[in-house]
Amino acid sequence: MMPADLFAALEQPDGRGRFGAPDFLAQFGFLPPDGDSPLNPDGYPIGFAVDQEANQVGLTCAACHTAEVEVNGERIRIDGAPAHLDFDSFYQALAQAVAATLVSPERFQRFAANFGAEDEAAQKALQARLAEFNLELTGDAVVRRPALASGYGRVDALTQIINSLAVTDQSKPENLYPVAAPTSYPPLWLTPELEFVQWIPIAASPIARNGGQVLGVFGHTDLSSGAAENAFRSTMLLRNLQEMEDWLQVLKPPVWDETRMGKIDPELRDRGAEIFRENCAGCHNMAPYERTEPEVNHFGETFIRIGRVDFRKVGTDPAYPMSLLTRQVATNETTAPLFGDRPIVPALEFFGGTVQASVQRAIAEAEFSEEEILALNGMRFTTGPDGKPVPYTPEQPPTYLKAGPLAGVWATGPYLHNGSVPTIYELLSPASERREVFWTGGRALDLRRLGYESGDAPGRFRFDTRLPGNGNGGHEYPEGGLSHDERMAVIEYLKSQ
Ligand code: HEC
Ligand code: HEC
Structure with missing residues (x-):
């Protein structure tokens, strides 16, 4: 999301306290950290992650998938429950805070002092870095700005992910699409067991799902038209993602107390x-x-069955399924070969294809064993005509909504x-x-x-x-x-x- 050293020195949009302070971020629904921890020296809220090596701060799964509920004034933490996070407003506030720092010299002086840039040369260098980041952030904030306010507990994740891939990573502004179909954060306690996930159940392999998530929430993959040997090289940290997925396995539905x-x-x-x-x-x-039949899985694995109902039959708001079904994306020199050199492809196909290519490259570079690769994909494989495992694919066209366990x-x-x-x-x-x-x-x-x-x-x-x-x-x-x-x-x- 942002270089960690710049973030640590940033003030709030109105120039008061630290931007990363939990009591400021609480207004967007972030939860305060559970006390001091050497792993969280800056005291950021739950769901913030710092990669010290890469000097980056970002958001992780817990930001959107951890809730605190109140019963008779008492707070109860529920891991895996939908957060009360207003992600969109948070991000717009971050963009405002960065821009404001560059506009006011006094403010910049305080920022430089927080940062520890004492002499003029250090301050100049800092100003140049912040200006460069501001440019990137301002553009990204426009790409993510919602045309329909989400409020707490929702975000139009898929439109933002596809914008991130098709517009930003491909450098193709004509692919911009309005962020106007926010969906609720779903609970995660059964997801490792579900046959398919997402509100439109198009994802089966956890690593493809989580890899897509990373590319939507601030990660990048090289889809630029001259990418050549760097094509599909991304910022995904697959081993970390795998550990997070393993954590999902221990989540349990909360029990009515x-x-x-x-x-x-x-x-x-x-x-x-x-x-x-x-x-x-x-x-x-x-x-x-009720579980799926072992025969349909290459390894005889079974999963919790989900219900699928055509969205027109359920009759709920059509904006989300329609935005995914009608959106088209222009490819470029790097991405077109994934789709038989077609210049324009359906957005969901583009999403699936580019995420898969990025995940495959990351897997190859991380040198996972055959067995690890199967596990990363949650064993979601059928048997192909040649007797080899083939990844699950969603039923086409994906016009249905998921009726999940409750x-x-x-x-x-x-x-x-x-x-x-x-x-x-x-x-x-x-x-x-x-x-x-x-x-x-x-x-x-x-x-x-x-x-x-x-x-x-x-x-x-x-x-x-x-x-x-x-x-x-x-x-x-x-x-x-x-x-x-x-x-x-x-x-x-x-x-x-
Ligand atoms: C910015 C908020 C945000 C972050 C961060 C986030 N998610 Fe989600 N997650 C969502 C939203 C919104 C959906 C629903 C998207 C849809 O179906 O269109 C979702 C859906 C899911 C689903 C599908 C669940 C189901 O039953 O359909 C899983 C699994 C999931 N997220 C896991 C993760 C993991 C693992 C991470 C970290 C790697 C993560 N999420 C990070 C917002 C987030
Ligand atoms: C014909 C299939 C069908 C029947 C019958 C049905 N549902 Fe649903 N249900 C769905 C679908 C599909 C969704 C998702 C719709 C959406 O989100 O737009 C859903 C969503 C829900 C949700 C919201 C889940 C969430 O996380 O937000 C609840 C709660 C629910 N149903 C309860 C019930 C109850 C209780 C009944 C019986 C009185 C029932 N449903 C009957 C298909 C069905």
């Missing part, structure tokens, strides 16, 4: 389980999970891929009864309706479901709806999962 969160009524729960079996289980796989769903609100429905109770109500406007960023759990408290309060984000991309319609199951009592029963059941 009856002592703090209220007793689950066993009768109501059982009635809810019955209603769920009849009306929901056909799409949402729940424990004990374990720990009480910690993952607001709901649907675009986070447009604040509570489970409202999701189980007809769309006409769901709130048109609510506020995100609250951490207190709504223990009755499940989700987060979502009224107006200082520092919260006003979520207007009437804006395109924020629509809260669709997913009206079962047809004809559930009664109030039935909804409460399903909620009781979901608490127990």
Whole structure:
């Protein structure tokens, strides 16, 4: 994201304290660190990572995938739950802070003092470095600037990743596409086991998924037209990514804590389980999970089955699937050969192809063994016509949304891929009864309706479901709806999962 030494000296946009201070960054939803640690000498919030060798500070998985929920004023950390992070506003603030430092001489003097640049020559050199970085950051902030504000807990990850590859890495501004379809951060506790992931379930191999993530959140791969022998060489640190993926394996769905969160009524729960079996289980796989057939996997591995439903049938907001399905990308001299020399290809194909080529190059350079490579890919291989393993590919065209397991769903609100429905109770109500406007960023759990408290309060984000991309319609199951009592029963059941 930024050279670590420059970041450490940076002030807040209004010129007050340190930009990296947890109490400043809390307004974007970042969580303070768990006390002092020699691994975190600057005391950055959870989700910041510093690569000392490369002098870089960036964001890691935990920034978007760690939540803290509040129950009766007490905070509970939930690893793997969707963060309350407003990534877009954070990044725009970073760009403002860097630009402001160059504009005001006094401010620059303070920055230079924080940095430790004492004499004039050192200050000049520092100014030149910051100016150069500012140029890069300003451009990147424009590429990432959302046309639809995301607020807390959402980001249009795929558009940003594809912009990063197609516009920035290829140096092709004509590929710019509006960042206007933010999606909710999904929970990560079952993902290593899921057959496919993402809201449009197009990713199976963890290393391809996580490698794509890196290239979207500030990493780069060389796709420039004269790349030649450097083509697809990237900043991915595959061994680190592998360790993070290993960490995901130990995540567990959070358990509803009856002592703090209220007793689950066993009768109501059982009635809810019955209603769920009849009306929901056909799409949402729940424990004990139905698994995929061993025969379809080259190694006989099985995964948790997911449901897939065409987005037009679910009827939820179409902006996200439509943006991915309709977007086209111009290739260049370096990337075109991946796609049979076509000058223009569908964005999802471009995304998959360039990420795969970058991951393959990184794998080759890291000298992984055959076995390690299979593990990196999460064993997601079918058998090809020649009897060799072939990576899983998503069904085409990917016009479907994922109906995933709902374990720990009480910690993952607001709901649907675009986070447009604040509570489970409202999701189980007809769309006409769901709130048109609510506020995100609250951490207190709504223990009755499940989700987060979502009224107006200082520092919260006003979520207007009437804006395109924020629509809260669709997913009206079962047809004809559930009664109030039935909804409460399903909620009781979901608490127990
Ligand atoms: C800037 C925020 C951000 C960061 C950082 C981030 N993610 Fe995510 N993650 C998202 C969003 C948003 C999605 C949903 C994207 C979609 O489906 O369109 C997602 C989806 C996922 C999924 C799919 C889950 C599912 O069930 O569909 C996995 C797995 C995942 N992330 C793992 C990771 C890992 C591992 C890292 C670190 C290497 C990481 N993420 C870093 C925001 C982030
Ligand atoms: C026909 C298949 C289908 C049926 C039946 C169905 N769902 Fe869903 N469900 C989906 C899909 C697809 C999504 C994702 C839609 C989206 O995000 O736009 C979803 C999303 C959800 C979510 C949001 C998950 C999240 O992380 O935001 C919840 C909660 C949910 N369903 C609960 C239920 C319950 C409870 C029932 C039964 C009353 C039910 N669903 C019936 C397909 C179905």
